[in-house]
Amino acid sequence: MEFLLILFLGKPLWMWLLFVTLVVLLLAFDLGVLNKDDHEIGVAESLKLSAMYITLGLAFSGFIWWQMDGVATAQYLTAFVAEKTLAMDNIFVIALIFGFFAIPREYQHRVLFWGILGVILLRGIMIGLGATLVEQYSWVLYIFAGFLILTGIKMLFVADKEHKIEDNGLIRFLKRRLNVTEELHGHDFFVKKPDPVTGKMVRFATPLFLALVMIEIADLVFAVDSVPAVFTITTDPYIVYTSNIFAILGLRALYFALAAILHRFAYLKYALSVLLVFIGSKIFIADAMGWEKFPPEWSLAITFAILGAGVAFSLWKTAHPAPAAPEVPQAAPRGES
Numbered sequence: 001m002e003f004l005l006i007l008f009l010g011k012p013l014w015m016w017l018l019f020v021t022l023v024v025l026l027l028a029f030d031l032g033v034l035n036k037d038d039h040e041i042g043v044a045e046s047l048k049l050s051a052m053y054i055t056l057g058l059a060f061s062g063f064i065w066w067q068m069d070g071v072a073t074a075q076y077l078t079a080f081v082a083e084k085t086l087a088m089d090n091i092f093v094i095a096l097i098f099g100f101f102a103i104p105r106e107y108q109h110r111v112l113f114w115g116i117l118g119v120i121l122l123r124g125i126m127i128g129l130g131a132t133l134v135e136q137y138s139w140v141l142y143i144f145a146g147f148l149i150l151t152g153i154k155m156l157f158v159a160d161k162e163h164k165i166e167d168n169g170l171i172r173f174l175k176r177r178l179n180v181t182e183e184l185h186g187h188d189f190f191v192k193k194p195d196p197v198t199g200k201m202v203r204f205a206t207p208l209f210l211a212l213v214m215i216e217i218a219d220l221v222f223a224v225d226s227v228p229a230v231f232t233i234t235t236d237p238y239i240v241y242t243s244n245i246f247a248i249l250g251l252r253a254l255y256f257a258l259a260a261i262l263h264r265f266a267y268l269k270y271a272l273s274v275l276l277v278f279i280g281s282k283i284f285i286a287d288a289m290g291w292e293k294f295p296p297e298w299s300l301a302i303t304f305a306i307l308g309a310g311v312a313f314s315l316w317k318t319a320h321p322a323p324a325a326p327e328v329p330q331a332a333p334r335g336e337s
Contacts (some may be wrong), residue, residue: 002187005181006019009128009131009237009238010236010237010238011175011237011238014316015067015238016238019238019241019242019245022056023120023245023249026053026056026303027113027116028250030049030113031113038106038107038109038110038186038187039106040104040105040106040308041109041256042256043256043257044252045256046254046255046257047254047257048310049253050250050251050253050254050257052251052253053246053249053250054250056246057080057243057246057247057250058077058080058208060076060242060246061073061076061080061280063076063315064076064239064242065328070308071296072234072239074296074297074299074300075233075234075239075296076234076239076242076243077300078233078296078299078300078303079230079233079234079239079240079243079244079292080243080246080247081247081300081303081304081307082226082229082230082233082271082275082279082303083226083229083230083243083247083248084247084248084251085220085230085271085272085275085303085307086222086225086226086272086275086276087226087247087248087251088251088265088268088272090218090219090251091251091258093218094112094215094218094221094255095255097211097214097215097218098111098184098198098211101207101208101210101211102184102207103182103184103207103208104184105212105256107184107186107187107208108255108256109188109256110208111208111211111212111215112121112255114212115212115215115216115219115252116248116249116252118216118219119216119219119245120245120246122216122219122220122223123223123227123241123244123245123248124241126227127227127237127240127244128237130227130228130231130240130283131231131237131240134231134235135235136213139236141231141232141283142283142284144170144186144228144229144231144232145232145279145280145281145282145283145284146278147228147280148225148228148229148232148276148277148279149276149277149281151225151276151280152235152272152273152274152275152276152277152278152280153273153277155269155272155273155276156270156273156274160325161268162321170211170213170214170217171214174205174210174213175197175210178204178205179193179195179202179203179204179205180204180205180206180207180210181204181205181207183206183207184206184207184208185208187208187211188206189205189206189208189209189212190203190204190206190209191203191204191206192204219248225276226244227240227244229279230243230244230278231278232279232280232282232283233279233282233296233299234296236335241266256302265311265314265315265318267310267313267314267317267318268310268311268314270310270311270313271307271309271313272310274306274310275303275306275307278302278303278306279303282299
């Protein structure tokens with residue numbers, strides 16, 4: 001059993017195995033018990049499932065406190081909240097993808113579930129590479145921080161612009177390289193059909209598979225922002241990875257409740273922009289103040305304040321939508337009454 005004490009990315013192997021085992025059990029319970037049959041997930045079920053994941057994510061901070069210390073716990077909670085919030089933008093894109101491919105609600109959970117497996121793998125690779133870079137070259141943190149500040153500023157100017165899935169080159173590439181059916185085939189990602197040219201039975205991808213690929217790519221794009229953001233909060237790979245996965249698990253579960261009220265959070269993107277700028281600036285503020293590190297409890301409080309303000313403003317602004325402009329009556333052409 002001594003191999004369980006071997007350090008991997010700064011933590012004993014048993015701590016990593018414990019977390020991975022917990023995630024596997026959660027996913028098995030999710031798919032094998034709660035969602036073993038395709039069905040439309042309602043708002044109530046979505047909220048209950050999300051509450052379960054959020055409770056487990058917060059409870060895991062107790063394990064962090066037990067094995068590490070209070071500072072690590074504050075860093076974990078800040079990273080958890082920041083990642084969950086930054087991933088909110090991903091929810092908007094997921095809704096667009098499902099709408100573009102006309103994926104029925106009863107099949108959406110299947111796509112999100114299998115997408116989680118890709119997230120676990122891709123985030124692990126990105127965080128492992130990021131941790132290695134930061135350990136070898138500490139100045140990389142300043143590059144991460146500067147990138148976040150620039151990204152946040154850019155988001156302020158494009159927050160009100162809509163994503164256009166139909167213009168995505170990846171979809172055109174996949175349709176050129178793969179045999180793709182025009183219609184869905186239940187919850188299947190692939191089906192066998194006769195080739196229209198040769199008549200032989202060949203494998204076709206369905207729109208459900210294209211939606212899965214697009215969601216994975218979208219998460220990879222958003223991870224380019226969120227992973228550096230968490231590294232500016234803490235450089236501990238264990239805290240970075242566990243907070244990332246718990247946050248994404250809960251947010252994917254919450255998707256079905258949020259999808260119906262996304263319009264109420266239209267202005268949250270501006271709060272996310274400010275949050276990115278704040279997270280990126282912390283390392284420069286700490287240097288200017290002569291601190292070893294920006295106080296984690298301040299970071300957590302400011303993060304909550306920014307997000308709370310963004311949510312409150314969004315709910316207030318969308319509670320009373322602007323009245324539609326009255327139609328101007330068209331003058332009748334001359335000669336007509």
